[in-house]
Amino acid sequence: MSIENQEKLFNQASQILNDNTWDGRYTVPSANLYPYQWNWDSGFVAMGFAHFDVSRAMRELKSLFEGQWANGMLPHIVFHSKKREGYFPGPSYWESKKVAIAPRHVGTSGITQPPVHGFILEQIFNLHPGNEEVKDFVTAFYPKILNLHRYFYEYRDPNKEGLAFIFHPWASGRDNSPLWDDLVKTIQIKPGDIPPYKRYDNLKADPSERPSDKDYDIYVYLMELGKRHQYDGKEIAKDCPFLVQDTLFNAMLIRSNEALIKLGSKLGLDTKEVEEWNAQSKITFDQKLWVESLLSYAPYDLQNDRHIALKEIGAFTSLYAGIPSDNRASILNDYITSIANRPDGFRVMPSFDPDHNIFDARRYWKGPIWPQMNWLVHQGLARYDFKETANQVKSDFLELVDNLGFHEYFDPRKSVADQLKHGYGGNHFSWTAAVVLDFIA
Numbered sequence: 001m002s003i004e005n006q007e008k009l010f011n012q013a014s015q016i017l018n019d020n021t022w023d024g025r026y027t028v029p030s031a032n033l034y035p036y037q038w039n040w041d042s043g044f045v046a047m048g049f050a051h052f053d054v055s056r057a058m059r060e061l062k063s064l065f066e067g068q069w070a071n072g073m074l075p076h077i078v079f080h081s082k083k084r085e086g087y088f089p090g091p092s093y094w095e096s097k098k099v100a101i102a103p104r105h106v107g108t109s110g111i112t113q114p115p116v117h118g119f120i121l122e123q124i125f126n127l128h129p130g131n132e133e134v135k136d137f138v139t140a141f142y143p144k145i146l147n148l149h150r151y152f153y154e155y156r157d158p159n160k161e162g163l164a165f166i167f168h169p170w171a172s173g174r175d176n177s178p179l180w181d182d183l184v185k186t187i188q189i190k191p192g193d194i195p196p197y198k199r200y201d202n203l204k205a206d207p208s209e210r211p212s213d214k215d216y217d218i219y220v221y222l223m224e225l226g227k228r229h230q231y232d233g234k235e236i237a238k239d240c241p242f243l244v245q246d247t248l249f250n251a252m253l254i255r256s257n258e259a260l261i262k263l264g265s266k267l268g269l270d271t272k273e274v275e276e277w278n279a280q281s282k283i284t285f286d287q288k289l290w291v292e293s294l295l296s297y298a299p300y301d302l303q304n305d306r307h308i309a310l311k312e313i314g315a316f317t318s319l320y321a322g323i324p325s326d327n328r329a330s331i332l333n334d335y336i337t338s339i340a341n342r343p344d345g346f347r348v349m350p351s352f353d354p355d356h357n358i359f360d361a362r363r364y365w366k367g368p369i370w371p372q373m374n375w376l377v378h379q380g381l382a383r384y385d386f387k388e389t390a391n392q393v394k395s396d397f398l399e400l401v402d403n404l405g406f407h408e409y410f411d412p413r414k415s416v417a418d419q420l421k422h423g424y425g426g427n428h429f430s431w432t433a434a435v436v437l438d439f440i441a
């Protein structure tokens with residue numbers, strides 16, 4: 001890509017992040033579709049800001065952690081705005097203020113999202129060597145992330161294996177991924193189990209690119225279950241039908257642990273606890289989640305005691321966390337290369353197995369390319385020195401944004417995407433902008 005083009009994308013991306021910032025304090029993923037502050041979106045946003053306005057980067061994380069609960073849990077949405085912005089479930093749905101350990105001054109959701117904040121903090125720190133303000137910020141912020149990780153090991157790991165469970169598909173960040181299809185089919189919703197509710201997402205984005213109404217019923221069912229247990233992980237573990245040790249979620253935890261260890265040793269902080277967590281987590285992830293017949297890692301369904309053996313993008317983020325041996329890493333790299341070389345012309349990296357009959361190139365987490373996932377996969381491939389594949393993952397993404405705009409997700413089929421001339425879901429999307437900023441900085 002030419003220097004002029006890179007400059008153009010950099011300027012557009014920074015403009016999007018500035019435009020999506022509300023009250024100068026927090027950035028919404030998309031002003032229309034997601035009008036509050038989201039957990040892992042804001043992690044990527046902070047990394048994007050760190051390239052041109054590090055004060056905003058730090059402010060973004062501070063605002064997000066205003067929503068942190070007393071037990072360390074970081075909710076997936078922080079509702080700084082009390083207005084009903086046309087999003088379901090909005091601030092009043094969760095009833096977080098009825099929970100004694102939730103913040104008093106701001107409403108939040110009761111579920112969490114992939115813990116990216118440790119390595120985001122490391123990115124910000126590394127981008128600003130010698131900046132005393134950044135150093136002070138990182139030192140002050142470190143215990144908040146440590147508390148978050150402690151929460152996962154204490155409340156979300158009933159067998160003390162070193163892997164955290166999630167109890168809602170939204171917590172995986174990959175809402176309607178085919179990973180969850182079979183498991184959610186086991187949940188029978190009876191009349192009266194869920195309250196009436198109204199979706200807005202499928203009015204604002206093309207419904208064929210969004211989760212189905214059936215998916216939403218399950219989301220509400222599981223939120224109701226969480227609410228009944230005051231979102232207490234230990235209680236939820238006892239009777240929730242959806243209890244999953246997810247690949248992406250735990251890879252993010254492990255990579256963020258590693259970041260805390262590295263930052264802690266640079267800043268003279270105590271890293272003993274996080275080192276112990278991480279040593280166990282890395283081993284359990286590699287041993288328990290690898291499925292030889294799939295030649296990949298797969299999430300583990302704790303209630304039914306089985307792997308969810310499907311080829312899906314979360315597994316590939318294990319590379320960024322340094323989990324696989326060189327041999328397993330090569331297997332993962334070969335798979336990505338095979339998709340890039342398909343005769344029917346695919347950009348990498350689709351979020352789900354294109355050869356599976358559930359694959360859907362348009363529908364949300366059932367196949368499209370997602371910006372932040374390409375960033376994570378790129379980092380992992382680079383870590384293992386798979387330079388060519390890493391470059392492909394990066395250039396395919398930048399080409400999509402350059403040709404089609406800053407969308408939420410994209411069609412991986414070259415012929416379709418190039419003819420369509422647009423991406424899917426929301427536009428002027430924050431994490432798309434953030435990833436562009438980091439890739440071309």
Ligand code: 2M8
Nearest residue numbers: 029034038041076170173174175201
């Ligand atoms: C999507 O999820 C939200 C619920 O959290 C939704 O569909 O309403 C997911 O892509 C999630 O990973 C993302 O954080 C969120 C905001 O971009 O949107």
